[in-house]
Amino acid sequence: MIQLRRVGPDRFRAVLDTVLEIYTVAMRPPSDQLAGRMAIMRNHSTYPDFDCVLAEDAQAPGGVAAFAYGFHGGRGQWWHDVVRGALQDRAGPVVAEDWFGDALEIAEIHVRPEYQGRGIGRRLIHTLCEGRPERTAVLSTHDAPTxxxxxxxxxxxADLMTRFVFPGGYEEYVIAGVRLPLPERAAREG
Structure with a gap:
């Protein structure tokens, strides 16, 4: 049985090996990127108002079937600065401030493949967003029908930007946002 549990930075760092393994089986990145991804995740846990939700199951490797985490975005954070700047270039400073001026930045949501299709990702999003004080939640995902x-x-x-390529990258992403709290319909179905 899957149990969702909110954890703070210390517990997140304690299960970072398991979290990285879930990221690896869910995303299948090149192996040479994993050390960098671990460093990024560890660094994220130091950001303001970091919050992680673990989907725990005793049958899952490491006891964790899925995870999601986010934090309050702000200037000086790489993703925040790059994406906010691009949105400002495309849509203007008022739109960029509206979406990124007080945002929960959802950095990662990953579910082990054998647990996908059970509504765990939806539950993670709802739990992560629940009770957050921010005005919006924002994230990036591949610009494809995934x-x-x-x-x-x-x-x-909703899509804020499509066909966005991060500096030094080549894959296209969508930057998406939602007003908090989550819409009622979505919350009821979670």
């Missing part, structure tokens, strides 16, 4: 993109739209996220 299960994740469908889920985010279904929960209420």
């Amino acid at each position: 299960v994740a993109r469908h889920l985010y739209r279904d929960v209420g996220f």
Whole structure:
């Protein structure tokens, strides 16, 4: 049975090996990127108002079937600065401030493949967003018709930018946002 549990930075860092393993099986990144990803995740846990939700199951490797985490975005954070700047260039400073001036930045949501299709991702999003004081929640995902993109739209996220390529990258992403609290329909179905 899956139990969701909110954890803070210390517990997150204690299960970081398991979290990275879930990220690896869910995303299948090149192995040479894993050390960097671990450093990024560890650094994220130091950001303001960091919050993580673990989907725990005794049958899952390391006892964790899925995870999601986010934090209050702000100037000086790489993703925040890059994405906010791009949105400002595309849509103007008022729109950028509206979406990024007080945002929960959802950095990672990953579910082990054998646990996908059970509504765990939806539950993680709702739990992570529940009770947050921010005005908006924002995230990035591949700009393709993926299960994740469908889920985010279904929960209420709208595309803020499409075909966005991060500096030094080549893959296209969507930057999406939703007003908090999450829309009622999405919350009831979670």
